[in-house]
Amino acid sequence: MATYRKRGTKWEYRVRYVDRKTGTNKETSKGGFNTKKEAQIAANLAESKVEYYGVGEGGNDRLANYFPQWLEIYKKPNVKPITYTLQERNVRLNILPRWGRYRLxxxxxxxxxxxxxxxxxxxxEGTVRRIHSIMNTAISDAVHEFNILRENPLVKIKIPKDQTDNKTIKYFSKNQLEKFFSTCKTPVKNAKYQLSSQNYYLFAMLSRTGMRIGEALALKWEDIDFSQKNITISKTLVYPLNSTPYLSTPKSNKSRRVIRMDETTIFLMKKHRINQMEVYLKYKKYAPSEEGYIFHQQDGRWLRTNVVRDYFKTICNRANLPILSPHALRHTHAVHLIESGANIKYVSERLGHASIKTTADTYLHITDKIENDSLNQYEKYINL
Incomplete structure (x- = not known):
């Protein structure tokens, strides 16, 4: 409801309303009109904005004030802690320094x-897409959830694509993989726990199952069923930078899966268990994991992912191989499966991808090779 008053020779209006965002009573006003009629027209427009936006200011909040509230209400309760941490960090380090002083x-x-x-x-390109996704979602919620903007000006923003082909996956060929494990088996001089072959067995499991490093580090012995030749993936280890590690659900629903082991993997895991017992007996300071984790530090805690990555790179250096990361073993497993003739659907399910399309897109150059080889085989057959 609007009220009017004359101040000197000018007119002023006041509009009272309930802010739909906060539920509190508020008031907006403006003066300087030459006539009451002009003030009434302006007041009607202000009331229309209140009705449309739900607030009198119509997006007058600054992003520095809006984002903390948006993160707390719409993100924190609905995403995994690691996801929230990454989004909050992007808001704090990238979005607010540039846009915090702006009104919505x-x-x-x-x-x-x-x-x-x-x-x-x-x-x-991927990092910029993530930053834009956070910003775009926040502004979209300002429209549809907070009702403080009429429209989102950030829809269909274009992210410049990579000019070079940086999406080629990195993996080891069969010969490179053999060289990697041959080097990994060789004991390191003056190593503190030289008897332990844990890293070798960890990398072997990654290369023969295609599981993610976090999934492997979260495994307990109870997750392996040797009689059924299966490994159950139901959790993943999250190791945030400068924070406490914790177990979380897998990356997606499809990531909850059962991976079948080949005979070599079964043999290696049994060898690892024996080696683990030998290490416990030889080194008094090397303690078993109370929770039964398959791979762990000498004090029984989870292995640190950064330590695993550093050791992996050391092996690559020693073997004179390209310096890759442990994730390359997941790609290696997928590529070798596809090259051996495995069905793409089977590969997708084994890797725990959200869809077959994800698998096909990721290993496009490999599937193209298989398709060309198959077509060549067909041509040879049909022309006999």
Missing amino acids: KELNRSEYQKWINELRTSYS
């Missing part, structure tokens, strides 16, 4: 697109 209604599509283009000079 001041967001400009052209200026935002220019910022996205600038980000691509410093960050990868």
Whole structure:
């Protein structure tokens, strides 16, 4: 409801309303009108904005104030802790330093697109997509959830693509994989726990099952059924930077899966269990994991993912191989499966991908090779 009063020679209106975002009573006003009629027209427009936006300011909140509330209400309760941590970090380090002083209604599509283009000079395409996704979702919620904006100016923003082919996956050929494990088996001089072959068995499992490093480090002996030749994947280890590690659910619903072991993998895991017992007996300071984890530190705690990565790179150096990461063993397993003639659906399920499309897109150059080989085989057959 609007009220009016004359101040000197000018008119002023006041509109009272309930802020739908906070549920509190608020008031907006404006003066300087030459006549009461002008003030009434302006007041009607203000009341229309209140009805439309749900607040009198219509997006007058600054992003520095809006984002903390958005993160707390819409993200924290609905995403995994590690996801929330990454999103909060991107907001704090990338979004707010650039946009925090802006009011929501001041967001400009052209200026935002220019910022996205600038980000691509410093960050990868994937990183910029993640930053934009956070910003775009937040502004979309300002429209549809908080009702403080009429529209989202950030829809269909274009992310500059990589000019070079940086999406080629990294993996070991069969010969390179043999060289890697041959080097990994060789004991390191002056190693503290030289009898332990844990890293060798960990890398062997990754290369023969295609599981993610976090899934492997979360495994307990009870997750392996030697009689059924199966490994059950139901959790993953999350090791945030400068934070406490914790177990979480797998990456997606499809990541909950049962992986069948081949005979070599079964043999290696049994050898690892024997080696583990020998290590416990030989080194008094090397303690078993009370929770029964298959791979662990000498004090029984989870292995640190960064330590595993560093050791993996050391092996690559010693073997004079490309410096890859343990994740390359997952790609290696997938590529070798496909090259051996495995069905793409089977590969997708074994890796725990969300869809077959994800698998096909990831290993496109491999599936192209298989397709070409198959077509060549067909041509030879039909022309006999």
